Amino acid sequence: MPNQTITSSATADDAATVHGTVAEGYENVREEFAAFVAGEEHDPAAQLAAYRNGRLVVDLWAGDVAGDSLSGVFSTTKGAAHLVVALLVQDGVLDLDREVAHYWPEFAAEGKGAITLRELISHRSGVIGADDGFTPEELADDRVVAERLAGQRPFWQPGAGHGYHALAIGALTGEVVRRATGRSIQEIFEERVRAPYGLDFFLGLPEAERSRYRDVLPMLPTPEQQAALSASPIGRYNRLPIAFNTSADPSFDLVGFANSPASLANGPASVGGSGNARGIAGMYAAVLGDFNGQGPLLKPDTVAEFARIHSHGTDLVLGGPSAFGLGFEALGVSYPALGADTFGHSGAAGSLAFGDPRSGLAYGYTRRRFAFPGGAAPENERLSRAVYDAAIAQ
Incomplete structure (x- = not known):
């Protein structure tokens, strides 16, 4: 791979230089x-990495x-947890x-006893949050969140539909993992995934790595974008404030939470991971095949089962498809240019990471400034398409 520094405009501004x-x-x-980069009005701070067959x-x-800077990757963390x-x-x-109650008996409260692990991790349990919300300190501790959610009523009949468990799913699955193994998701991820494969992707950022962390920056919407956000029916959907904790008093600041010392230290499994594009792409490279001197993490039949669509249609939290x-998100649906069995997860500020078993492609993208309108940044469509087209042409 030849070393290259690519200038995307004729100015001397470092922000317009691609390295x-x-x-x-x-x-x-x-x-x-x-x-x-050339077209980004504010802070074109971003990273893009891809692996093909390791x-x-x-x-x-x-x-x-x-290239080795770290930042909060929000829900891209869910890929590591799962x-x-x-x-x-x-x-x-x-x-x-x-x-779930087989592993975690307290979860059976409020009519939740029949919910299976399969239903839980396909976002079908209805346990999307707490009636009275969480403090940031509570959300930084998966065990505290799990303890409160054990007694929480579901927000729809479990299994009757699906909705994004934005801030809850990592704590819920994390408690199942803890009850079954005596270990946390974070501990197992570190020992079986991050450390042996040498990944720059942490669920709990060590003090020694803090100097590489760059704070996530809040969105700077244009007046037109702000009006679109305010008018969006998704923004008014009645379960969304519960799932994203904006019904809490005071209202929850997701960006501030991602940058907080408690979130960085604990790495809550829904949204608290810290990484860079190499790290999040590398995780999927390690899932798909040999990587950094280690064999693949998952067998092909395991990948196929976890990538297979289990929930599809109108999301009972987001109000859209x-x-x-x-x-994992079934990304072949939202990115039809990719392979149909592509799986991964996006993050609120704009990050995206995925693996495509058919092409052997693993992709990772991060950006520092929160992108409009939230979720996988719009540029991922063109970037992922370019990476995929190059990969399948080889």
Whole structure:
């Protein structure tokens, strides 16, 4: 992979310079990334990485970040959490079709006794939050969240539909993991995934790595974008404030939470991961095949089961369409240019990471400034398409 520094405009402004490398055949990816940087009005701080069959083929960054800078990746963390669940299912420690209450008896309260692990991690349990919300300190501690949610009534009949368990799913599955193994998701991820594969993706950021962390920056919507957010029916959907904790008093600041010392230290499994594009892409490279001298984390049949669509249609939290496998987003639905069995997860500020079993492609993207309108940043569509087209042309 030749070293390259690519300037995306004729100015001397460092923010307009793309740094990094691409492999032969991936030059169009560099061009698409440079076009994004040149057109970004505020803080074009972003990273893009991709692996093909375990080989790094794209490694680009721009703006006020370096290639190894770390930042909050929000719900991209859910991919790491549910990789741990997949490993434990593969090991025979967890059974997808056993009731959650089999592992965690207290969860059976308020009519939740029949909810299976499969239903829980496909966002079908209805346990999306607490009636009176959580403090930021509570949300930073998965065990505290799980204790409160054990006694919470579901917000719809479990199994009757699906809705995004935005801030709850990691604590809920984390408690199942803890009851079954005596270990936390964070501990298992560190020992079985992050450390042996050398990933720059942490569920609990060590003090020694804090100097590399760059705070996530809040969204700066234009007046037109702000009006669109205010008018959106999704923004008014009645379950959304529960799921995103904005019904709490005082209202919850997601960006401030991601940057908080408690969230960084604990790495809550729904939204608290810290990483960079190399790290989040590397995790999916390690799932799909040999990586950094280690064998693949998951067997093909395990990948197929967790990537298979389990929930599809109108999301009872978001009010629009969504598609989930088991803990992962079914990204072949929202990104039809990718393989149909592509699985991964996006994050609120704009990050996205996925693996495509058919092409052997693993993709990771992060950005520092929160993108409009939230969730996977719009530029991911063009960037992922460019990466995928280059990969399948090889």
